[in-house]
Amino acid sequence: MNALRAIAVHCFTDILRSRILYSIVAYAAVVMLVAVLAGEWTLGEEVRLVTDLGLGAMLLFGLLLVLTRGAETISREVERKTVRVMLARPIERWHFVVGSYLGMAMVLLLLVAALLAVLVVALLPMGGSPSWTLAVASWGVFLELLMVAAVALLASNLSSPVLATLLTLLVVFAGHLATGLRAWMDGGADIEHLSPAERELAAAYQAGPLNVGLRLGYYVLPIVAHVNFKTEVANALPVPVMRLILGTAYALVYSGIMVLVATAVFRRRDVS
Amino acid sequence: MKTGMFAVRWAVVPVVLAVLLVTLDREATGWWPPRYTLERQVQASPAMLSMLSFGLRPLVADYLWIDAVQYFGHTLGRHVHDLVDGRIVERGLTGADVRVASRVFHLLIKRLLAVDPLFVRPPMLGAMFLMDPHADPALGMDILQTGARKNPGSWQLRLWNGFYSYALLRDKETARRELMAATACPGCPSYVADVRLLLETAPDTVLARVFWSRAYGEARTEEERVYLQQRLDELDEGIGGFGLEHRHEHEHHDHDEAHVAPVR
Amino acid sequence: MVTFEDVKKTYPGGLERRAVRALNGITFTVEPGEVVAYVGPNGAGKTTSINILLGLLRPSSGRVTVGGHLPTEASTRARIGYLPERPYFYEQLSAVEFLRLCGKLSGLEARRIAQRTDELLDRLALSEARHRRLRHFSRGMLQRIGLAQALLHDPDLLVLDEPMSGLDPIGRQLVREMLGEAKTRGKTVLYSSHILADAELVADRAAVLVGGELKALASLGELRAVSGDRLELVLGPTPRVTREEIAQRWPEGRAVGNDWALSVDEGSLQLIITQAISRGARIVQVLRPQAPLEETLIRLMRQSTEKGGNA
Numbered sequence: 055m056n057a058l059r060a061i062a063v064h065c066f067t068d069i070l071r072s073r074i075l076y077s078i079v080a081y082a083a084v085v086m087l088v089a090v091l092a093g094e095w096t097l098g099e100e101v102r103l104v105t106d107l108g109l110g111a112m113l114l115f116g117l118l119l120v121l122t123r124g125a126e127t128i129s130r131e132v133e134r135k136t137v138r139v140m141l142a143r144p145i146e147r148w149h150f151v152v153g154s155y156l157g158m159a160m161v162l163l164l165l166v167a168a169l170l171a172v173l174v175v176a177l178l179p180m181g182g183s184p185s186w187t188l189a190v191a192s193w194g195v196f197l198e199l200l201m202v203a204a205v206a207l208l209a210s211n212l213s214s215p216v217l218a219t220l221l222t223l224l225v226v227f228a229g230h231l232a233t234g235l236r237a238w239m240d241g242g243a244d245i246e247h248l249s250p251a252e253r254e255l256a257a258a259y260q261a262g263p264l265n266v267g268l269r270l271g272y273y274v275l276p277i278v279a280h281v282n283f284k285t286e287v288a289n290a291l292p293v294p295v296m297r298l299i300l301g302t303a304y305a306l307v308y309s310g311i312m313v314l315v316a317t318a319v320f321r322r323r324d325v326s
Numbered sequence: 327m328k329t330g331m332f333a334v335r336w337a338v339v340p341v342v343l344a345v346l347l348v349t350l351d352r353e354a355t356g357w358w359p360p361r362y363t364l365e366r367q368v369q370a371s372p373a374m375l376s377m378l379s380f381g382l383r384p385l386v387a388d389y390l391w392i393d394a395v396q397y398f399g400h401t402l403g404r405h406v407h408d409l410v411d412g413r414i415v416e417r418g419l420t421g422a423d424v425r426v427a428s429r430v431f432h433l434l435i436k437r438l439l440a441v442d443p444l445f446v447r448p449p450m451l452g453a454m455f456l457m458d459p460h461a462d463p464a465l466g467m468d469i470l471q472t473g474a475r476k477n478p479g480s481w482q483l484r485l486w487n488g489f490y491s492y493a494l495l496r497d498k499e500t501a502r503r504e505l506m507a508a509t510a511c512p513g514c515p516s517y518v519a520d521v522r523l524l525l526e527t528a529p530d531t532v533l534a535r536v537f538w539s540r541a542y543g544e545a546r547t548e549e550e551r552v553y554l555q556q557r558l559d560e561l562d563e564g565i566g567g568f569g570l571e572h573r574h575e576h577e578h579h580d581h582d583e584a585h586v587a588p589v590r
Numbered sequence: 591m592v593t594f595e596d597v598k599k600t601y602p603g604g605l606e607r608r609a610v611r612a613l614n615g616i617t618f619t620v621e622p623g624e625v626v627a628y629v630g631p632n633g634a635g636k637t638t639s640i641n642i643l644l645g646l647l648r649p650s651s652g653r654v655t656v657g658g659h660l661p662t663e664a665s666t667r668a669r670i671g672y673l674p675e676r677p678y679f680y681e682q683l684s685a686v687e688f689l690r691l692c693g694k695l696s697g698l699e700a701r702r703i704a705q706r707t708d709e710l711l712d713r714l715a716l717s718e719a720r721h722r723r724l725r726h727f728s729r730g731m732l733q734r735i736g737l738a739q740a741l742l743h744d745p746d747l748l749v750l751d752e753p754m755s756g757l758d759p760i761g762r763q764l765v766r767e768m769l770g771e772a773k774t775r776g777k778t779v780l781y782s783s784h785i786l787a788d789a790e791l792v793a794d795r796a797a798v799l800v801g802g803e804l805k806a807l808a809s810l811g812e813l814r815a816v817s818g819d820r821l822e823l824v825l826g827p828t829p830r831v832t833r834e835e836i837a838q839r840w841p842e843g844r845a846v847g848n849d850w851a852l853s854v855d856e857g858s859l860q861l862i863i864t865q866a867i868s869r870g871a872r873i874v875q876v877l878r879p880q881a882p883l884e885e886t887l888i889r890l891m892r893q894s895t896e897k898g899g900n901a
């Protein structure tokens with residue numbers, strides 16, 4: 055346990071040192087700028103716009119961090135050979151994998167919390183009262199980032215940093231797309247709004263293999279929609295507690311499985 | 327001293343570049359500042375937009391809302407001051423232009439609703455703008471109904487839908503039902519119940535005055551207040567009950583619904 | 591203490607890489623309390639076998655045990671101090687932070703870590719730089735901090751991959767001293783080195799690895815004896831003959847001051863002396879040199895590669 059904590063803390067400080075602070079400043083700048091301009095544009099929806107944008111930017115900055123640092127957790131250490139001094143010590147290999155992940159998770163939690171604080175500060179003078187839903191939505195962003203980080207961890211275990219970044223991005227995008235596709239094609243979206251080409255695609259989907267593929271993908275991909283509470287915040291609606299609990303459980307289980315697979319892969323690996 | 331010069335030299339580069347790009351772009355495409363034309367080429371369908379939104383559907387809806395507001399501001403909401411026979415007159419769009427602009431604006435709001443059906447303000451304000459005697463109340467009614475159908479939990483949409491159903495379409499049954507439903511929605515203020523009672527008993531002018539002044543009190547932006555003030559002024563001047571119906575009657579026959587329907 | 595049992599390692603090939611057989615079945619044992627120098631030419635497989643010993647690599651077949659346990663068990667590694675071949679450490683950490691991390695991973699208490707850190711940094715002349723980031727360390731300083739982390743938890747077995755590389759003479763002297771100390775305290779040491787003069791000074795035995803095979807594992811005395819059948823004959827110039835003329839006749843020798851030294855085997859000594867005298871040269875000296883380990887090993891390596899080439 056001590057070793058696990060030491061590695062997690064090491065990874066945590068390691069990532070913190072890589073100028074993550076700048077991204078918080080950049081975030082604050084974006085949010086403040088929009089907050090100043092928003093009134094002009096939105097006819098009374100500036101609180102909503104700043105909230106949506108704030109959450110979107112939170113996700114973006116988190117993703118940037120995960121894609122740049124998370125997707126190279128393992129491969130970078132192996133390539134730079136820094137991992138040798140760790141693994142030569144009396145720790146298990148899974149300590150290293152899980153510790154790296156926990157370090158990343160701690161950074162993400164800190165980042166999301168910090169950005170949420172900035173967002174609340176930006177919203178206050180606009181008359182936006184900080185609501186629980188905003189905190190819940192930020193928690194959702196954190197959970198999403200957690201899942202992406204788990205995917206990135208596995209990817210970084212399988213390939214080089216650049217490839218791992220691409221792979222992670224692809225998987226995350228597919229995860230987003232899967233929800234939209236399914237809703238769209240299962241008729242969740244208004245058919246009247248589909249273009250002819252899209253209607254054809256929907257028909258093809260309902261006919262066969264795409265359908266099966268998507269359903270399969272639903273179990274493999276991170277279905278981040280389960281932890282997406284942004285619509286609720288935007289429209290000042292409450293998030294059902296059950297949805298929150300189930301979403302959280304889903305994200306944790308998914309991430310857990312990914313980390314587990316990453317551990318199994320890393321256990322068999324030659325690092326020299 | 328040295329670093330100062332260095333900074334200046336490097337600051338010049340982006341400035342020159344920006345000026346150059348803006349000039350070129352204005353020549354080529356005219357996207358800066360945005361040049362709003364009446365016609366709109368709409369590319370991605372809302373289904374596609376929300377699918378590609380990376381889970382940020384509300385943000386995409388915000389963008390569509392800003393875009394719609396901008397469009398409105400440059401077309402229907404735009405009043406040009408002109409000098410005619412030595413007098414200053416205010417001129418907006420006229421005739422066919424109004425119809426085109428109304429339909430495009432209506433389309434923009436419908437697209438938005440397909441992306442985020444729970445967004446209350448666009449159908450509410452959008453309807454309000456289209457209800458303006460200078461625009462197209464039938465289309466306003468349409469987005470209000472669409473909005474209320476997609477977001478049945480919103481008391482605002484129910485209230486406005488009910489109110490306009492009565493004021494515009496003289497459909498007392500729908501109005502009663504919608505106001506009833508509105509009072510059952512979470513967060514509904516108590517005056518809605520009063521409006522419902524007034525609907526049964528009071529003359530139009532009283533109902534209208536209560537409704538408009540309540541709405542005025544809740545208005546968040548200058549644009550809303552201007553519109554509502556106009557309604558209240560009309561009441562003061564004794565024009566009609568709601569300041570809408572004559573316009574609607576007049577418009578109704580030369581406006582066929584099929585025109586509105588094929589919206590993507 | 592350390593046992594290699596027919597360890598083979600093949601690095602798997604890929605699309606555009608060929609598989610590399612790095613170890614071809616090596617078997618040897620390092621006894622407790624012994625200092626063994628691991629020598630061999632570049633690419634012989636020293637680092638590969640050391641990495642297997644640490645559990646960083648898996649052998650393709652065979653096995654390595656430390657005190658009877660597999661290195662893949664964490665508890666086995668608790669007894670090993672390891673210096674990697676190239677000292678790539680977390681460069682954003684300071685010396686002290688790095689050692690603290692290492693100590694924690696070895697399960698040491700904070701106070702013990704602090705104490706050992708002070709001792710080792712002092713010993714390795716890094717006290718000045720204790721709060722400097724490793725990024726700003728010179729090559730030799732990194733080597734020193736690598737040694738510090740290897741020694742931090744006072745392990746029973748030290749596995750050092752080229753501990754002398756990058757060090758200045760004082761540093762090398764220091765390492766020799768530390769190895770000597772470790773030996774007197776009953777620690778086992780396995781270290782690879784290309785600097786055989788150092789190996790001669792500290793090691794009990796040397797394991798010679800060439801081309802993934804163990805060529806010799808013997809005490810240094812035994813290794814030197816292998817080279818015993820050659821003699822050195824030193825010829826000097828006289829008024830009758832200059833050194834250049836001597837050198838022309840026996841070009842395979844080398845100049846020693848004014849004289850010319852030849853390496854000859856015992857059988858031909860008599861003949862060459864006779865020839866030299868008849869040409870007017872002076873016999874300065876005939877001696878049986880204690881061949882330096884370096885020469886012995888070079889010969890061992892050459893033999894093997896030639897054999898390997900013929901086979």
Ligand SMILES: Nc1ncnc2c1ncn2[C@@H]1O[C@H](COP(=O)(O)OP(=O)(O)OP(=O)(O)O)[C@@H](O)[C@H]1O
Pocket residue numbers: 326601610611612630631632633634635636637638639675
């Ligand atoms: N990761 C790897 N993949 C493929 N081949 C490798 C790998 N690492 C080492 N080799 C090959 O294995 C052989 C042994 O290498 P190793 O590093 O063990 O040699 P060494 O004895 O330590 O050499 P040196 O004295 O130069 O350090 C070499 O032919 C090398 O090219």
Ligand SMILES: [Mg+2]
Pocket residue numbers: 636637638675751
């Ligand atoms: Mg080596």
